Amino acid sequence: MHLHKYEKVWLTFGMASLVIFLLIIGFAAFWKGTHPQSHLETIDQNNVEAHDSFKPENLGLTEVADGKYKVNIVASAFNYDFGVDKDEKPVKTIRVPQGSTVLFTITSKDVVHGFQVAGTNVNMMVEPGHISRYEAVMKNKGEFTVVCNEYCGIGHHQMFGKVEVY
């Protein structure tokens, strides 16, 4: 088969890109452990309080070590439950210092929700019956809005929160 010189160049370029991108996916999945955020643990969606992470007193922000935090959240139509503050008022803002490592653990009581901390890499699908986790280093200071990015019903647009990195 005869191939033009230029055809050989762009076929090589195309095939090399394919091989490189496949290698990157393999590296990310098998060496770096990048997987869908909800692949590890299942839960009974009608009884999320039975799970240790989602007991009402364990919701919201907890410092687990120096510079390491965890945030447990229960999503439901149309609210993120970050627990309550000392005045028994629902928490709407999570405050963490810059550079801290934060593990977000979230599940849904009803339908599929989204959990995106807009402007950071934290972006998960929250499925009923599954626990989604994402650990992120909060590198940049600022106020980041938490939004639901999976249409979950009539009050979808009212489902939000805030993460403040100081």
Next chain:
Amino acid sequence: MAKKQKQTSVASSAESSNLKGTFIMVMILGVLMVGAWFGAYWLFISR
């Protein structure tokens, strides 16, 4: 004899066809795709 002549003319037209413009467009597209990929990677790293 006629058949042989036809074969050589096809081969020579493929050899001489000018693919420079196609080559440039393919490379521009390739650079855009690689650029978009590195752009997304840079976003992931910087956030």
